[in-house]
Amino acid sequence: MNYTKQIQDIAAKLFAEGKIDVFVGYRMNGFDENQVPVLITDPQDVSKLVFTDKSVFNLVNYLKTDHTRRKRVGIVVKGCDSRSLNLMLTESQVKRENLYVVGICCEGVVDDAGEKMQNCTDCMVPDAVVSDEMLGTAVSGSGTLTYKKNADIVALAEKPLTERAAYFEEVFENCIRCNACRHSCPLCYCAKCCIDQETATLYNGANTTSAAFHALMTWSLHLAGRCVDCRNCEKACPSHLPLHLLHKQNESVIYENFQEHLAGVIPEDRGAFYKYSLKDPDDFIM
Amino acid sequence: MARVGVFVCFCGANIADYVDVPQVVEEVKRIKEVKFATEYKYMCSDPGQGMIRDAIIQYKLTSIVVAACSPRMHEKTFRKALSDAGMNPYLLEVANIREHSSWVHQKDKKAATNKAMDLCRMAVAKSIANEQLHEISVPVTKRALVIGGGIAGIQAALDIADARIPVVLVEKSPSIGGKMAQLDETFPTLDCAQCILTPKMVDVASHPYIELIPYAEVLELQGFVGNYKVKIKKKASYVNFKTCTGCGACWQKCPVKVPNEYNMGIDKRKAIYTPFPQAVPNKPVIDAENCTMLTKGKCGICKKVCLPGAIDYEMQDEIIEREIGAVVVATGYDMWDPTPYEEYGVGRFKDIITSLEFERMVSANGPTNGVPQRPSDGKVPKNVVFIKCVGSRDEAKGIEYCSKICCMYTTKHTILLHHKVHDSHAYVFYMDIRAAGKGYEEFVKKAQVDTGTTYLRGRVSKIYKKGDKLMVRGEDAQIGQVVEVEADLVVLATAVSAPKDNPELARLLGISYDKYGYLSEAHPKLRPVETAKAGIFLAGCTQAPKDIPETVSQASACAAKVCGLFSGDTMKKDPMVSTINNEYCSGCQNCVKVCPYGAIITDEVPVGHGIKDLRTVAKINEGVCQGCGSCVAICRSMAITLAGFTDPQIINEIVSI
Amino acid sequence: MEAEVKDQLVSIEKPELIAPPNWEPVIMGILCNWCSYAGSDLTGTSRIQYPPNIRIIRVPCSSRVDPWFLIKSLQTTADGVLVSGCHPGDCHYISGNYFARRRFLVTKKLLNFVGFHENRIQFSWVSAAEGPKFAKVVNKVTEDIKKLGPLHLYKKENFEKK
Missing domain, CATH: 3.30.70.20 (Alpha-Beta Plaits)
Structure with a gap:
């Protein structure tokens, strides 16, 4: 998967036609094989753009910054990224007319070790669902592939409760409350996060296990039915916490019980918590 | 710093016997925000409330906790006590130590006391975060919208307008009157429907406070109680009502004939028509689907004969917007289509008619001048079989509910038949005779004696043709035998069903409807007139099958509700928003x-x-x-x-x- | 941390070992005003007895219940929570309990996933007429939580009890 040339050409063309003010893409980080996001405002810098299977980050996150808000933006999105973009559009955070979206038919990206990432092997929607222009060959059945329940949560769910409790207590203990997960998430765009609000802080310690527990639980519930499994949060986490576990757990409950589509696949679909069905499970309620 | 006062009630022995009240008081005094705590036998009594009032002033309290019975019981009482002492009433919290402690833990005083203490702590903690709230007042547009111009809508509109509140009455068809205008006589007194209805229709048209918009539909309702905005589509009638004199030259000359809805399709009307002679407004409309001028551009006779020049083929639908404060929905009912009763030969045998068709036949202004006739050959029927519960109380083919009016109108039909055809004989197949209502049972009993009608208790299983007669086979459950009756005419007492447009209307009004399509009331017993949406009320059969007296009562009840809503310039509303x-x-x-x-x-x-x-x-x-x-x-x-x-x-x- | 894991283990299997003598669980009951709170009042007026462990909070509708309340309850004062609302179709606010039902299922499964026993988070539909049912529900929840013993997870920096 290498669309470097195509993306450079598209960006150059868009700048030449005056259609965009900023192009959000990837560039080499300059010291190893990995890439970092880049916001290009000068057409001469277009040659910095790259796109390979090392283009791991979800660039939609950069649509919530002041560098892109109220500007005309060109952006590259993979399948998962495009779903978060869909949600951003539905939730009125970005305007479609301000965007030029280069969609990728994604073959999966790789981690530092060169292994295909877990969310890519499990991916149900490799093709971008929002785009003005698509690159690559469409993956057959994108969007209708079989749902694979995440292997990690299956394994954890089989363990005894006490072991799970111990496992997660360690996870929450290792959290340093830096909020990088929140900042890296495209869907965490609130003006002031509820966890930082007075009401919440009043009842919370600062950097403690129980505060981390509260923050991460609230965070994952706020993303339930919205998380697109791009794993930006995990890539950002300095403590390398397995944050995907919380999201995948919610996703599987929602997918299995409410017959909902995955988050952001359907335009105008707001996620499972903002609608209901009379057929929702009721047997867990006395 | 909050200064909380806590008042713990004995409730006679109700609390004191199972909760150690003095200990609760001692415990809450240890909370640092609590500046005053006391106990009393009956906190809700006048002296009890007096204690609260005095303490508020003496200790400069900023919020109050009353530990007593359920807040659902006395919250309002204590709020008033706070108001009386000049304190914002919403600074009150009630700790429910009776229903939630003393009454449910009667065997363990220690546990009940502990729980009461916790409940008090919780109430104190909550009250510290209480804020001053003020009742919301919402301005009111004093104009009502009535949807449907049947007897329910007419009555509601007249009652509201008589209270000098402007009413907008929207009717779907060209004339108001509804189903009642199609009736001949009404049970149980047999007064003529037209005679009692038409004066009311005329009142509507001439009432200075009623704006009648016939041939129109509601398109959109926005806003909230007291402040709705409604969009009404006035369908093009192609006749300028202002210049039309209602002379009738147009429809006399119109060459297009179509089945007449008013007479249940028994005779024909023209493409330009007034639905019936007493119609209000008594102005014709052009039926755009059938008029050859509008469909093919050929004809134009009505325009030629119209001396005032009221005909306008270019007329367009018009959108009317009104600001209103309340809505009365009175869309009436539909007659249930008996087609699923294949064994009766519905649709195959011409001499099987529905009760409303029979009603039109025996009606003095009906298509047969008041004499029933067999649709097949025009002969006057001698043996008439009435079948009740066609569609009603039939889960398999029809609907589960009882349509309520069929027993009574069938009885009326046997009388009308007897009046019109003296040597006729009526048979009634019935499941039960439900004649609950003022004078109803007496009416049925008298009719049975006077008309000599044969009542057969049982369901009809089959109707087949024998010569030009219909053979009705059914069970007479009282003798346990199958009986066959030779009939000239069969009348089906078809069920009352919800108007088919109701779900759509409910959606645009934002109210709910039940599985049959009837609009839902806010509470089946205590709020039968209101819907769950404030400011929208229900009158008549749009809610459930009803007879005329009930419909009129409910319509008047709607009017009372609307007048109540409009009694002030603003409405008060709870501030919990x-x-x-x-x-x-x-x-x-x-x-x-x-x-x-x-x-x-x-x-x-x-x-x-x-x-x-x-x-x-x-x-x-x-x-x-x-x-x-x-x-x-x-x-x-x-x-x-x-x-x-x-x-x-x-x-x-x-x-x- | 190891000690605490052991606490959990013991408390699930043999509550009497970890629970202090005369330990009584605290159950936070969050009830909707129109059905369940009225139902619990009816339990009172009918004098139906139930265990005294539940502490009741009144909210207008089960849809007012933010998952945060459940998490916070378990983290601070409660050994278990019970949320109760109107039966499906009976919601005073038309559809509140349907929205709530989805959140409850996800919250319950998530808390269970991170190590809370599923019986610590329970839900019920209790109508204003179901006084006996409310007592039955409280009996069951109390029994369940007594079996599980005190909850220690994430309570290390607990609030000082007043």
Whole structure:
């Protein structure tokens, strides 16, 4: 998967036609094989753009910054990224007319070790669902592939409760409350996060296990039915916490019980918590 | 620093026998915010309330906790006590130590006391976060909309207008009158429907406070109680009502004939027509589907013969907008289509008619001049079989409910038949005779004797043709035998069903309907006239099958409700509503999706920080908000607050014990 | 941390070992105003007895219940929570309990996933007429939580009890 040339050409063309003010893409980080996001405002810098299977980050996150808000933006999105973009559009955070979206038919990206990432092997929607222009060959059945329940949560769910409790207590203990997960998430765009609000802080310690527990639980519930499994949060986490576990757990409950589509696949679909069905499970309620 | 006063009630022995009240008082005194705590035998009594009033003033209390019975019981009483002492009534919290402690833990005084202490701690903690709230007053547009011009709509409109409140009456068909205008005589007194109805119809047309909009439909309703905006589509009638004199030259000359709905299709009407001679307004309309001028551009006779020049083939549908404060829905009912009764030969045998067709036949202004005739050969029938519960009380083919009026109108039909055809004989197949109502049972009994009608208890299993007669086979359950009756005419007492447009109407009004399509009342017993949406009321069969007296009563009840609503210039409303903090709102509009009342709209506010741009935020209409808190719980930014149940209040309760 | 894991283990299997003598669980009951709170009042007026462990919070509708309340309850004062609302179709606010039902299922499964026993988070539909049912529900929840013993997870920096 290498669309470097195509993306450079598209960006150059868009700048030449005056259609965009900023192009959000990837560039080499300059010291190893990995890439970092880049916001290009000068057409001469277009040659910095790259796109390979090392283009791991979800660039939609950069649509919530002041560098892109109220500007005309060109952006590259993979399948998962495009779903978060869909949600951003539905939730009125970005305007479609301000965007030029280069969609990728994604073959999966790789981690530092060169292994295909877990969310890519499990991916149900490799093709971008929002785009003005698509690159690559469409993956057959994108969007209708079989749902694979995440292997990690299956394994954890089989363990005894006490072991799970111990496992997660360690996870929450290792959290340093830096909020990088929140900042890296495209869907965490609130003006002031509820966890930082007075009401919440009043009842919370600062950097403690129980505060981390509260923050991460609230965070994952706020993303339930919205998380697109791009794993930006995990890539950002300095403590390398397995944050995907919380999201995948919610996703599987929602997918299995409410017959909902995955988050952001359907335009105008707001996620499972903002609608209901009379057929929702009721047997867990006395 | 909050200064809380706690008042613990003995409730006679109700609390004191099972909870150690003095110990509770001692315990709450240890809470640092509590500046005053006391106990009394009956806190709700006058001296009890007096203690609260005195303490508020003496100890400069900032919030009050009353530990007594359920807040559902006496919250209002104690709020008033606070008001009397000049304190905001919403600074009160009630700790429910009777229903939730003393009455349910009667065997363990220690545990009950402990629990009462915890409940008091929770109430104190919550009350610290209480804020001063003020009743919301919402302005009211004093104009009512009545949808449907049958007897229900007519009565409601007249009663409201008589109270000098303007009414907009919207009727779907060209004339008001509804189903009642199609009836000949009415049970149980046999007075002529036209004679009692038409004067009311004329009153509607001439009433200075009623704006009658016939041949129109409601398109859209926006807003909230007291402040609705309605869009009405007035269908093109192609006749200028202002210049038309109602002379009738047009429809006499019109060459197009189509089945006449008013007479249940028994005879024909013209393509330009007034539905019936007593129609109000008595002006013709052109049926655009059948008029050859409008469909093919050929004819134009009516325009030629119209001396005042009222015909206008270019007329367009018109959208009328009105501001109104309340809505009365009176869309009536449909007759159930008996086609599923194949064994009766419905559709195959011409001499099987429905009760409303029979009603038109025996009606003096009907298509047969009041004499029933067999549709097949025009002969006057001698043996007539009436079959009741066609569609009603039949889960398999029809509907589960009892249509309520069929027993009575069938009885009436046997009398009318007897009056019109003296040597006739009527047979009635019935399941039960339900004649509950003033004078109803007497009416049925008298009819049975006077007309000599044969009543056969049982279901009809088959109708087949023998010569030009119909053979009706059914069971007579009282003798346990199958009987066959030779009939000239069979009349089916078809069920009353909900208007087929009701679900669509309900959606556009934002009210609910049941599985049959009838509109739902707010409470089946105690609020049968209101809907769950404030300011929308129900009259007549649109809610459930009803006879005329009941329909009129409900219509008048609607009028009383509307007048009550409009009695002041503003309405008072509980202040427990949601508000949005613009600073925190990110404008995702998910709250808009979960609000069951459509109380949340979007608003544009400046971005700030020197940027000249607007951003979208949610905005709550406090007049519409009912305070459920759905939006609060789903707001990720915690930008929404529900007064009275704020996050700090609830979390205070959780962490206080 | 190891000690605490052991606490959990013991408390699930043999509550009497970890629970202090005369330990009584605290159950946070969050009830909707129109059905369940009225139902619990009816339990009172009918003098139906139930265990005294539940502490009741009144909210207008089950849809007002933010998952945060459940998490906070378990983290601070409660050994278990019970949320109760109107039966499906009976919601005073038309559809509140349907929205709530989805959140409850996800919250319950998530808390169970991170190590809370599923019986610590319970839900019920209790109508205003179901006084006996409310007592039955409280009996069951109390029994369940007594079996599980005190909850220690994430309570290390607990609030000082007043």
